[in-house]
Amino acid sequence: MGSLTRANAARTAKGAGAAKPNTIKDRQLGDASLGERLKYGFDKSMSGGAMALVGWLGLVTLITILFAATVLTLTRWGPDGGWSFIEALWQSLMRTTDAGTVAGDAGWAFRGLNLFVTAMGILVFSALISVISAGLDSKIEEARKGRSRVLETDHTIILNWSASVFDIISELVIANESRKNPRIVIMANKDKVEMEDEIADKVADLKNTQIICRSGDPTDLFDLAIVNPQACRSIIVVSPEGTEDPDSQVIKTVLALTNDPKRREERYLIAAELRDSENAEVARIVGGDEVQLVLADDLISRIVVQSSRQAGLSAVYSELLDFDGCEIYTTELQELVGKTYGDAIMGYRDSALIGLRYPDGRTRMNPPMDEVIGEGCRAIIIAEDDASIRLTTPDEALIDSSAIRAPKAVRRKAERTLIIGWNRRGAMIAHELSKYVRPGSLLTIAGDTPGFAEEIASMPLGSRNMKLEAKVTDTGHAASIEALDPASYDSIMVLGYSDTMEAQSADTRTLITLLHLRKLSERLGIHISVVSEMIDIRNRELAEVTRADDFVVSNKLVSLMLAQASENEYLSDIFGDLLDEDGSEIYMRPIGDYVDLSGPVSGYTLMEAARRRGETAIGYRRKRDEDGADDRNMGGVVVNPDKSEVLEFLPEDRLIVLAEG
Template structure:
C-alpha cells in the first residue's frame, strides 16, 4: 500500500471567485446545512478527507478547486504536496498536536476512502491551529449589501429633519389609503354580500389607515411644538446696526445696566440692546420680563451662546454694534476663585471682541475686571478701545466722598446715571475762546473739562486756558440733541465774593456697619481725609477670623488712624444704643454680610439695611441734639428700593 494523503481547507478561495460564490457552490454540491458551511469558512484549517491514495486525493482536490475552493493536499508528515494546475500554495499548514501520520484531529468517516466528497466528517472536526498569514476577507452577500445600502439611504433621508419625516409619513398614509380603496372598492360602506375574509381584510385596511392618519397628525403636532420652541430659542443672526451689545450675564448688573440704557435711549427712534450670554434664552427673557417692566422705545434682543466664540459674536452682529459692555460673571462678594475665573472669562471675551473688525471708529468696550493687574494688562493692550472698571473701587470712593458733604450722592446720581443730565463730548469752532468764555455759550449744558486730540482729559481746567481747534469739551447736558454752541454768550456772569471762612478740621469718629470687599478701600480713603487721632470703628455681629485679621492689619498699617472692631448686632436696638451711634460723625451701612458668605442675597441684604436705618432713625429721634451732625450713608443693591431707603431717614444713598 502506497502513501496516504489528506485534504485540508482553510476557507480560502481561488482567484476569480468570491466567498459567496464558493459557499453557494459547496451548499449546492454537497447539500450540507448552513452551520456546516459556516464552519468550513471559519478561517481555520479543517480536514475534508483523509487517508486517500494519490489519485483519489489529486482528483478530489481538482474537483474542489473547480468549485473555487483553495485546498491543500498533505502527506503523512503534514507537508503540502504540489498538485497540478494549483494556483497558489503555502509551504505548510499548521496542524494540531496529532502525529504526522494523523495530521487532522477529526475522526475520518468510514467512507472517506471511497467518497472523498463526503463531508459528513466535518461535523466532528476540530480547529487545527490559528493561522497568521494573509486571509481573504469574506465579502457580504449581494442581498446584504443592497439591504445595508437601502438602510443607509433611508437613515440619511430621515436625518434631514422634519420635512423628510413628513414626506415619509405622508407617503405611507397615501399608500395605505390606496390599499383601502383597492380592497374596499374605493369607499367603506355597509357591506352585506362580501365574504368574511374580504370584510376582515377591509376592516384591517381601515384600521391601518386610521393608525397612519393618527401618526401623521401626531407628527404635525410635534413638529409645530418643536418649531415654536426653536423660535423661542432663536439662533438667527441679529440684523442691527449701531446697537449696544452686552456680553455675559449677571442678573443684578444686567438689570441695572438695561434700566440706564432704556433711559438713555428714550429720545432715540429705534434703539436696540442685544444680550449674548451662556444661558438659556427663555430663562433670560423670563427674568427681563419680570424685573424690567418698561423698556420705553428700546428693543431688547437676547441670544444664547458663548461670548468667547467668534461664530456667536458674529450672530449678534459685533461688527456693526456701537459699543460693547462685558459683565463680570460674579459679584464682588464672591470668593477669590470665582472672581479669578470671571476675570479670565472677561479677558477671553475682550480678545474675541477686539479680534473682530468693527465698522465704527468710535467702537468702545467697557469690561468689569476685579484684579488690578489684569485691568492694567487689558488697558495697556487696547488703550484706544477698551475701558476697564472695578465697581468696588468706584463705590468706595463715592461713599467716602458722599459722607464728607450731604447731598453729594444726588449730584453723582444725576451725573453718572441717564436719569436727568449726562456727560457728552462736544466739538465746535472754538475760535480764540478760552474755557471760561465758552462756559456761557451753551443754552443747555455746563462744560466740565477738555479732551485733547491725543485723548488726554483735563477736568475743571483754568478759565483762561485757550481752546485748540481739535479740542473737545466734556459737557453736562440733558441730551446730546440739546447741545448747541452759540456765537455769543447766552448769559453774563455775576460776581460773588466768598465769605473767607473755612471750616476747621477736627478729630472725627466714623462707624462702618457691615464688611465687604470694599471695606479696606473705604477705610484707606477715610484715612486720606481725616486728621490724626480719628477713629474708624467696624460693627459686625459675627466676624470671621479673616475679617478680624483684615481689621487688625488695617489698624497696624494706618498709624494716624485707629481702626477697631465692635462685635454687636445692627438689627438689635439695644446693641445699637450701646455703641451710641449719635456720637459718630458718619455712619456707613454697607450691603454685605458679617459671615463673609459668597453669593449675597440682594433682597435680604437691602431689607436688613432698611431695618438698620429705621432703628438708627428711631435712636436719632430720641437724641435729636446729640445726633444733629451725624450723617447716614447707605449702600443698597436694588435701585427700586430707593424710595424705601429715603423714607427710612438716610442722608445719602449709593447704588451698588
C-alpha cells in the same frame, strides 16, 4: 527546486495576506441577514429626521396606490366595467385621503381592496400628523431656547445676566426715546423665557424699545454670532451672577469679541463691568481702546467715601449718570479754539463746560482758568441733550460783582469716622478715605463677619494720616450700636453684609442699623451724620424713613455707569478723573462762602464767584427744595441750572463745584 518551492509558498502567503481584508469583509457581510441589512438601512435613513419619515410615509402611500390601481385595472372591479389605470390611481388616492369614500362602493372584492387602501391611508396620515406635530413642537422648543440668529442692526447688546440688567434696560429705554425702532439684545446662560418674564415684571415701561432675548454662552464665538455683534451700536458686558470668578468670564467675553476672526473692521464700543481692580490691566490689554472698564467696587467705594464727607453728593453723581435729566457729552466745538477755559465756561447759559479731552487721549476736569483751548480738543459738557449745546454771550447785567465774596482760609482738622457693617468694598473705602483725611484721624470699623478682626488688622491704607481700630460686635442690636458711641464721630457709614447675605437680607440688616441710629439720634437730641450703602434700589424708599443723610445704591450706580459708557466712549476716563484724589473733584460747599445771601443772585454770579477761585460751578443744593419741589428725589440737588435764573439762597444751601482739594 527547494528554493522554487519556498518562493511559491511565499507568493501564496503574500497573496493570502493581500486577500485577507476582503475575506474578513465578505465574512462580516455574510454574517448579516437580509432583515438586519434592511433594518440597518432604515435606521440610517431615519437619521435624516422628520423629512426622512415623511419620505417613507410618501413611499408607502405611493406603493399602496400603485398596487390598488394595478389590481383595479387588471380585474375591472370598478363600476361600469372598471377604470383606466390613471382613473384607478386617482380613485385610490381619494380613498387614502377620505375614509368616507368607501361607503358608496359596491361588490365585496372591490370593497375589500378599497378598505385596505383606506386603512393604509388612515395609518399613513395618522403618522404624518404625528410627525408634523412633533416637528412643530421641536421648532417651538427651539424658538423657546432662543438660539436663532438676530438680524437687527444698530442695536445695543447686553451680555451676561445680573440684577443690574433691569436698571440698564430702564436707562437705555430713556436714551432710545428719540431713536427709530430701537432694539436691545440680551444673551446669557439663562432660559430665554425666564429672562423675558423677569424683564416684564421689573421694567415698568419699555416705550418704543423692543427687547430680544437669546440663550447662549457669551464667551463662545459661535454663540456670540447669534446676537450679531458685527452690526451693533454698542455692547455692555455685565458681571454675571452666580459664578465663582465673574471677572474671568467678563474678560473672556471681551477677548472673544475683539479677537473674533470674523469681526468687523470698525471699532466696537464696549462697556465692561469688573469687580476686582487688579484684573483691570489684563482687561485693558485684551480690549485695547475698544473697551471702557467700569470697576464696580472701586466706583462704589469712592462715591461712598466722598458722600460720607459731603451729604447729598450721591444725588449729583446719579444726575450725571442717568439719562433722565442732564448728561455728560463730549463734543468737538471749533468755536472754543483760542479761548481760555475760564472764558469758555461763561459762554453757556443752558449747559455747563466742565473739562477738556486732549488730542493725546488725556482727560482733565476743571483745567486752569487761563489755559487756552487748542485744536483737536473735545469739550466735556453737561447738558439736557446735545441739541441744547450752543455758545451764548453772557448777560453782563446778571453778574453782580459786588455780591461775590473773597475766599477764606479753612483749617481742616483730624476726623473720626465710624463704619458699621462690612463687605469686600470696606477695605477699598478705608484705603480711599485715608487719602483725604488729615493726620491724626481715626477710623473705627464695627462688624461681625468671620475673620473680621484679622482682616482689619492686615488691611493696608493709602496714607499714614489715619489709624484703624476694629470692634467685633453685632451691628443688628441697639445696645451694641449705642456702645460704639456714634455721636462722638464726625461721620458714619453703614455698609451691607452683601458678601455673606443675599441682597434683600443684607439691606434688611442695614435698615435695622439705620433705624437704631435714628432712634439714638432722636433720644440724644443731636444730628448724627450717616451715609448708607444700599444694594437694591427698591429698598431706598423704605430706608428714607431712617432719615439718613445720603444713600449710595450700589447696583443702581453701576447700572447707570454701564448704560452711559455704552453711549459715551470717554465716560470712564471722565469719572476716573472726577473720583481720583488727584486733580479736581466734586464738592458741595456753603453757598454763603461765595456770594452775599442778603439778596437774590443769578447763576452767572455763582459761576463767576467760583471761576475767581479756579473752580467750575455746576449746580447747587437748596434746602427748601428737598421735599415739595423735588419730584425726582434728588434731595434738593439741581445740576446745570439756567444761569440767567435769579434765586434767593439760605446759609445751609450748598454750591456744587469742581475744585482741587
